[in-house]
Amino acid sequence: MPVATPVSPRVFKAIEKSDIHTLACCREEDIRAILPCLVRMSLIAPLDHSEECIAGRKVILRILSGIEVVNSLVALLSIDFPALEADVKKEQQLRQKLGGGNQGESVLVQNLANGLALEFECSDPTRRLRLLLSELLLVMAQLI
Known part of the structure; x- marks a missing residue:
């Protein structure tokens, strides 16, 4: 059974502060534990429609687009x-x-x-x- 790797302090701080650009620089292995959070962030309608927020969502989508398991997470998060x-x-x-x-x-x-x-x-x-x-x-x- 694979052991879950802990979230690194760098990734934790980035997600805590919504520092999307730091997350974009992380490896897939580093952000794997927070993928459900990132998928959720990409699915919900934003309250903030500023240029910065829209650019951040695009970066999140770019991060997620290269990770295969994201499709399964999207399907699970879409359940009623x-x-x-x-x-x-x-x-x-x-x-x-x-x-x-x-x-x-x-x-x-x-x-x-x-x-x-x-x-x-x-x-x-x-x-x-x-x-x-x-x-x-x-x-x-x-x-x-």
Whole structure:
């Protein structure tokens, strides 16, 4: 299992002060731990529409464009977590009514065309997360 490298003081100070130009000079290995933060910064609508802010966003996008794992982070950050949480709560209530282990009816997983593993491999990130949560709830119900 790979060990997570700590954020260097230089990178920490740069992200703390929003020093985009210092971040642009860092190696990919140095900024890997803060990639979710940078992706989030690039996705949210800016409150500041000044030239400096727009230039900073362009630099962030330039930094992120060369890193392959960023696409996965964007997909995960695009998930509608409040709706997913509501579905998990409905799923828990449904499983309590049906006696826990029954997976026939499910709010999280509908229309399972292939086997679970194949469905997971072929699905988008939201569907993968739904499959994972459904399986976790099934395991939790079996432990109780």
